[in-house]
Every structure is written in structure tokens, then in C-alpha cells.
Amino acid sequence: MTEPTGEPTSKRPLGVAVAVGAGVLVVVGAVVLPSVLGGDDESESQAPPASPGATVDTSNLALVQEYDLPPWHHTSDDVDYPQSPPVGGDHFDPWLECGVYDVPVSDELAVHDLEHASVWITYRPDQVDAEGVAELAGALPQNGIMSPYPTQEAPVVITAWARQLALIGPDDPRIALFIDKYGAGETAPEAFASCAGGTTEPTPGA
Structure with missing residues (x-):
């Protein structure tokens, strides 16, 4: 009787190689992917903040x-x-x-x-x-x-x-x-009055 030795011996090394290769991919993915994905977050966190008023439209009076x-x-x-x-x-x-x-x-x-x-x-x-x-x-x-x-x-x-x-x-x-x-007093109750002639003491009684 012939012993079935050829087929099993040829498949065992292949299976080991596949398992090792998969393990390597998992390790590489665990190390590389966080670095790649984390790169955008780091660059965003290091980006300089917008200057005050940078988003304000100063061309009109819409914010009055x-x-x-x-x-x-x-x-x-x-x-x-x-x-x-x-x-x-x-x-x-x-x-x-x-x-x-x-x-x-x-x-x-x-x-x-x-x-x-x-x-x-x-x-x-x-x-x-x-x-x-x-x-x-x-x-x-x-x-x-x-x-x-x-x-x-x-x-x-x-x-x-x-x-x-x-x-x-x-x-x-x-x-x-x-x-x-x-400036012409459009909204003021006394539109034709003036600040002229007022007190020059900025804080009375202080």
C-alpha cells in the first residue's frame, strides 16, 4: 500500500506561509494606518487659528x-x-x-x-x-x-x-x-440737538 505522503507535505509549508503573511499585514496595518489617519488630525490641530474678525464681512452694516x-x-x-x-x-x-x-x-x-x-x-x-x-x-x-x-x-x-x-x-x-x-441723528429723539455745550466732567461726583 502506498502511503499518502506527497500531498500533505506540499500543503503544510504553504499554509504556514499564508498565516505568517496575514500576520505581517495585520501588524503593518496596525502600525501604519494610525499614522496615516492621524496625520490629518495632527496637521489640523497644528493649524493656526483664524485671526479675530477674519470671518466678519466689513463691507456693509448688516451686523448693526x-x-x-x-x-x-x-x-x-x-x-x-x-x-x-x-x-x-x-x-x-x-x-x-x-x-x-x-x-x-x-x-x-x-x-x-x-x-x-x-x-x-x-x-x-x-x-x-x-x-x-x-x-x-x-x-x-x-x-x-x-x-x-x-x-x-x-x-x-x-x-x-x-x-x-x-x-x-x-x-x-x-x-x-x-x-x-x-451720524445725522436718524434714530435719535432729538435729531437736531448736539453734544456741544455739555459738561466736561466725564464722571460727575467721582
Whole structure:
């Protein structure tokens, strides 16, 4: 009787080779694939963040906030305004003289200026340098006031009565657009008044 030795001996090495090859592929896949797939994540995580305001369209006034204000009165008390800086509401009887102030001014005085059709430009002193302050001062209209406002969120904010726009900086082209649209007092209760003749004391009683 002939022993069946030829066929089994030829298949055994082939099976071992296949198993070893599969094992190698598994190891290679386990090592290489995470590196390949992880490369995109790493490059994305190392990508520099977008600069502030990079996605803001500064070519128009679409982002101007509009507010419906309740009836307002003159008061001698401090007012808790819902906006910061405020856009209108109760205010002191005196108003603030037009011009550029290098210290924060009373909200209640500035709001009276807004009632007089003034434009109020405010900025964060920790985000706007001396050159930026000078640029803002150069853009301020005659019937306007300007002051630092450390607690506002945006680097620069421009406000008229019941209208406000957060800006990305002193060179934001929307400053001129805002003044052109609202600088004549379009929304102010006393559109033909002025900040001229007001007090020069920015914080009464301080």
C-alpha cells in the first residue's frame, strides 16, 4: 500500500506561509494606518487659528444691532443698562461735551449725548494701542464723543441712539459707513440737538 505522503507535505509549508503573511499585514496595518489617519488630525490641530474678525464681512452694516427702547426719563440715579455700552434709556439731565476722553465716562451722560444725535465710539484700552486710539479720534465726527470702555467685549464699538455695531478694530471700514448712515441723528429723539455745550466732567461726583 502506498502511503499518502506527497500531498500533505506540499500543503503544510504553504499554509504556514499564508498565516505568517496575514500576520505581517495585520501588524503593518496596525502600525501604519494610525499614522496615516492621524496625520490629518495632527496637521489640523497644528493649524493656526483664524485671526479675530477674519470671518466678519466689513463691507456693509448688516451686523448693526437695532433696539426698541422703552420710554425714558431724566434721572439723578445710576442706571443699570441692559447693553454695554448702553444704546439709550434713562439718563442724567446734563450731557457730555463733544470730544475725545482718555478716561471712561459716565454711561448716563453719554446716553444723553446719544439722545442729542451724537455718535459714541468706545474702545478697549487693552486691545487698542495709542496709534489705534489716534485713528479712532480722527474718525470721530464733530457731534461725537469717544472714550475707553474696558468692560465691552469687542475691541471697538460704535453707538448711536438704539443702534450699535461691534467692530474688529480701529481700521474697520464700517466706522465710516456707520457714521454716514446714523451720524445725522436718524434714530435719535432729538435729531437736531448736539453734544456741544455739555459738561466736561466725564464722571460727575467721582
